[in-house]
Amino acid sequence: MVAVALVGLGDIGLGAHLPALLRSPDVRLVAVADPVAAHREAVTPLVGDGVTVGASLDDALAAAPDGVVLATPPWATPELAIAALRAGRFVLAEKPVATSVAAASVYTGLTAAERARLQIGLTYRHDPAIGRLKTWIDDGVLGGPLLVRAHIYDERRDAADPAHLARMRRTLEHGMPVVHEGAHVFDWLAHLLGPGGLVVDDAWALRTDTDLPAPNLTGARLHHPAGHRVLAEFGWLTDALPRCELTFLGPRGLATLDGVTFALRLATAAGEETVEFPGERVPRDFDLQLARFAALVRGEVAAPDPDLAAGLAALALAEQVATLAMDGVTT
Ligand SMILES: NC(=O)c1ccc[n+]([C@@H]2O[C@H](COP(=O)([O-])OP(=O)(O)OC[C@H]3O[C@@H](n4cnc5c(N)ncnc54)[C@H](O)[C@@H]3O)[C@@H](O)[C@H]2O)c1
Known part of the structure; x- marks a missing residue:
């Protein structure tokens, strides 16, 4: 051992x-x-x-x-x-x-x-759902190019949990949600869409409470050299949160990854299927x-x-989004 x-x-x-x-x-x-x-x-x-x-x-x-x-x-x-x-x-x-x-x-x-x-x-990255999604994309089940929508909403503000709020405020002092959550999401996208690298087209950020140390909502539009488009949003610390999910839409199919459970849904002309792997995701x-x-x-x-290069690549992309997003923030 x-x-x-x-x-x-x-x-x-x-x-x-x-x-x-x-x-x-x-x-x-x-x-x-x-x-x-x-x-x-x-x-x-x-x-x-x-x-x-x-x-x-x-x-x-x-x-x-x-x-x-x-x-x-x-x-x-x-x-x-x-x-x-x-x-x-x-x-x-x-x-x-x-x-x-x-x-x-x-x-x-x-x-x-x-x-x-x-x-x-x-x-x-180790989840079998990511492996299955990659197979669908690589085998052309969805067709291409793809429109990817990543809606990463997590860390709901809970008035009854001040310790959580303090930890998330401390984390926000060191970067917007895209820096922390983007590490995962940009790694999945690099793995799923293949080499070549995503390019950030534009980005935005919003601070929903003026006393937060940084904007708690961020989003970006990106493109991939293979022609894919990505719309990514990251959000923390509102009393209610939108659904956390990623969708991959191509001419022949739509794959939906539940951002919490990692249950997968595939819809094509042949019908719909759900894929769930044993046990809880975490x-x-x-x-x-x-x-x-x-x-x-x-x-x-x-x-x-994943190795250090994967971690650094995801960080660099997240930072590009954060920097571009802050350009448009006035408060
Ligand atoms: N992989 C995942 O799914 C996942 C999920 C949540 C958080 N994270 C990451 O894990 C990291 C920790 O997050 P967290 O939510 O547990 O934070 P946390 O603040 O709850 O815990 C961090 C711990 O590290 C300790 N610490 C700080 N400096 C230290 C040092 N020099 N030596 C030893 N211990 C030290 C702190 O005292 C604290 O107990 C973050 O980078 C976060 O992004 C990853």
């Missing part, structure tokens, strides 16, 4: 990475770490006696893990990832890989061998991601997937 440490015991660390680590037949959890005492206290009863509970990456490294999972905010992740890689460990680092392309420039100092040990937590994909990471650590796969 691969020895793994979990660093960052916040929302996604505690809610998704820790359960996946504890469920995994491939992994033995050896350490958890977080500078916030309350977060360490919440985790202590959930992990076994032999697991080191520390305050820092150094504490976690002292437990001699083969791999480190970083469930840390993007303003902390680059420094931690580089330190763990330089200490000879494999790293699974949460997306986005940094809060900006400038902040991500620190990764350029990594050697090829260090990069080859870094997998990016673009978790939902545990399913965190399990698949961790199995892929364990295989990398064991040397069963040659390269990380």
Whole structure:
């Protein structure tokens, strides 16, 4: 079994990475770490006696893990990832890989061998629904070119959950929703539409509450060299949210991906079908991601997937959207 440490015991660390680590037949959890005492206290009863509970990456490294999972905010992740890689460990680092392309420039100092040990937590790339969609697109089931509409609405404002609002405000201080959610969505689109790269045509942003640190709604129009058009919207922190879904419309069919469950619907002249994969999306994909990471650590796969290049490409596109969108924002 691969020895793994979990660093960052916040929302996604505690809610998704820790359960996946504890469920995994491939992994033995050896350490958890977080500078916030309350977060360490919440985790202590959930992990076994032999697991080191520390305050820092150094504490976690002292437990001699083969791999480190970083469930840390993007303003902390680059420094931690580089330190763990330089200490000879494999790293699974949460997306986005940094809060900006400038902040991500620190990764350029990594050697090829260090990069080859870094997998990016673009978790939902591993979902079988993304694989099925890619097959439909590549096999011409939808025809082409495609009109893609990505409506990514998440993180509803809940007056009864001030901790959630505080966390999302803190995250907004480091970039609009497109920077954080775009990491996933632009990675899926690069994977699904193929190489060549999306180009941003225009973008907009809207702040629905003047006291928010950044606009909470953003959108963009993009095109792909193969002729596809993409309309993407990202939104957080309104009391109600539109449906979260992606649609892929071509001359021969319409594929709809439910953004919450990842259930797929395909409509063509031949009829309609629904495709649902077993289990719930979040545990399913965190399990698949961790199995892929364990295989990398064991040397069963040659390269990380998704790798740093995929994380950087998604970040760069998200930043282009954010920059262009801010040009038109006056408040
Ligand atoms: N892959 C996914 O599906 C998914 C889902 C949600 C969030 N995320 C990403 O995960 C990351 C964390 O998000 P979150 O919502 O859990 O945030 P969070 O603020 O709830 O948790 C982050 C944790 O990291 C800890 N931390 C901060 N600096 C640290 C350091 N130097 N060393 C160790 N721990 C440190 C904090 O104390 C906190 O407990 C973000 O980048 C977010 O975009 C990914």
